[in-house]
Amino acid sequence: MTKRKNRLKLNLQLFGETTTLQTLLQTRAQKIQRQSEIIEKARAEGGRDLTAEEAQEFDTLDTEIQEADGQIEAKKKQTDRENSVAARMKSLEQPENKPFRPSAVAGTGVQEDKKEDFGFKSIGEFVNAVRFGDSTGRLEAIRNDLSMGVSESGGYAVPEQFREELLRLTAEQAIVRPRANVIPAGSPPDSKITIPVFEQGAKGAYGGVSVQWIGEGEEKPKTDAKLDVVTLEPYEVAAHMQVTDKLLRNWTSANGFIRNLLSQAMVAAEDAAFIAGDGVEKPTGFIGATGRLVQNRETANQISYVDAVGMLSKLLPASLGNALFIASQSAMPQLMTLKDPNGNYIFIQGDATRGVPSTLLGVPIRFTGKTKPLGQEGDLVLVDLSYYLIKDGAGPFIAASEHVLFTKNQTIVKCFWNVDGKPWVKTPLTLEDGVTKVSPYIVLGAPAV
Known part of the structure; x- marks a missing residue:
């Protein structure tokens, strides 16, 4: 022993x-x-x-x-x-790693800035007020000026306190947003924003920048780097849910239900667009990005060990530490039983309760229903989401209408907000060897013809 x-x-x-x-x-x-x-x-x-x-x-x-x-x-x-x-x-009152403030000893206390909630205790009470009215006038302070507060065509801006609450829930469930480069709304919130990118491709990994060793006093080399841009303009997206009037009146009980349902709806709408959106009145997904690389699969309707290794070989080297496999839920049985030539499983089940992710070839993997199903291009994607841009706009706003389901004593609650997203890399990159093509977006495609 x-x-x-x-x-x-x-x-x-x-x-x-x-x-x-x-x-x-x-x-x-x-x-x-x-x-x-x-x-x-x-x-x-x-x-x-x-x-x-x-x-x-x-x-x-x-x-x-x-x-x-x-x-x-x-x-x-x-x-x-x-x-x-x-x-x-x-x-503790003072955040971790923040210098100690002597004022706290004197009884002043150190507190974080209080977020504005306009007197509402929860998002459930806020939705209740939007639906049934608020005699205290709290809604008037947060009226959406563009809609003039008319429930059917506009809504009320969610108080800052509850916006952060919704976004925290979204971050725990979402695939793309927590890992992407998110640009705050700013002012005005829905305006276009243009971000410079390198026009890479044949120009090499550094966008045409030529680097040379030079001796003392020699002329410095010129470069022919060509800059391109990507423009983001937030689009409106709306989520609807059907709630009984009885539940809405009991806003204390309704709070968790409404908050979780809204958060799930936001996640579903955003992830679907960020992953596979076509860019028509919505974000452009990375599955169809011009800067992607496609790995042809060995066998139709199958995912093999060779397919996964091929995808990993095409990944931008600097992206390995941030990379994530995103797979169709329908591909789970195949992926969980994949083995290398030595018979070792390359899928390792994680422990969600302890924050340990499942991995494929040592790279974290997330399953979703928002990609193409097994056998179609994009059923498995390897991506570094730090190369995906998200531009937030105005919102979220809440509106409630009893007219559609008036005879059923039910209310339609609408949550709408503005957002755009686009891949940051516009063309695959050529590494320093002048031959190897890589990208932060690798998509498993059809078998080679």
Whole structure:
């Protein structure tokens, strides 16, 4: 027992801080898979007993798995400790890593700026006021001037306090927005904004910038870098939901329901457009981006290990640390059972409760219904979303109408806002070798003809 503890301690020291929980889980999964192969081989050969060599390997793997369990548990406990400390630090009046302010000792206190809520206790109460009216006049202070406050054609701006609440929920569920480059609304919020980009392609990885080593006193080289631009102009998008008048009147109970439903609707609308939008009165998705590269799949309607490796080889090298696989939900059975030539699974299941993502070839992966289904171009995408631009506009606004479902005592609640999104890279990049093409957007396509 003492030797085992010492060996476990040594392993933990060897792993150190550089070994992630995901790596430990992956190593453990490989050992369990090898045990399964040993058992399956004996079963396939008439259900024979294990040979001496097989039994020894199996027992060795069993010991290593138990040790891995200990290492994983230690990592999880450490993560729990870190999360606990972070939560306690957040609960203090002064934020973590912020210099101490002596005024707090004198009883002044250090508080974050209070966001404007116009006297509403929750988004549920706010929607209730929009639907049934507000005798206190709070809505007048936040009226949407463009719509003149008419419910059917306009709405009321969601108070800042609840906008942040909605966006926080959205960030936890969304695929694109939390990882993209988001440009705030600004003033005026719905105006166009033009962002410079390099016209790359044949000009090379640095947009035609020529770099030379020069001697002292020699003439500096000229460059022929050509700049292009991408223009973003927020489009209006609206989400509708049907709510009973009885639920709306009980705004305390309705608050969580309305808040979560609105957030889910915002996520669905934005992610669908950011991923596969055609750019016609909506954002342009990265699946059809002009700067993408397409990896031809080996076999129609299939996703193979070679396909995934090919996609990874086309990824912009600087994007590896930020990359994310986005896959169709219909592709999950194939992806979860993919193996490399040595029989190792390349999909590793994560632990959502601990913030550990599932990975494919070591790259985090998210499943969604907003890509093309299995077998169609875009059922699997490898993308660095820091190369995707989002421009926020005005909103969100809330409107409520009882007229459509008046006889059913139900209300249509509409949430609408303005946003645009476009890929930042307009052409694939050529690396310094002058041959290799890469991109931050890699799409799995059809088989090569």
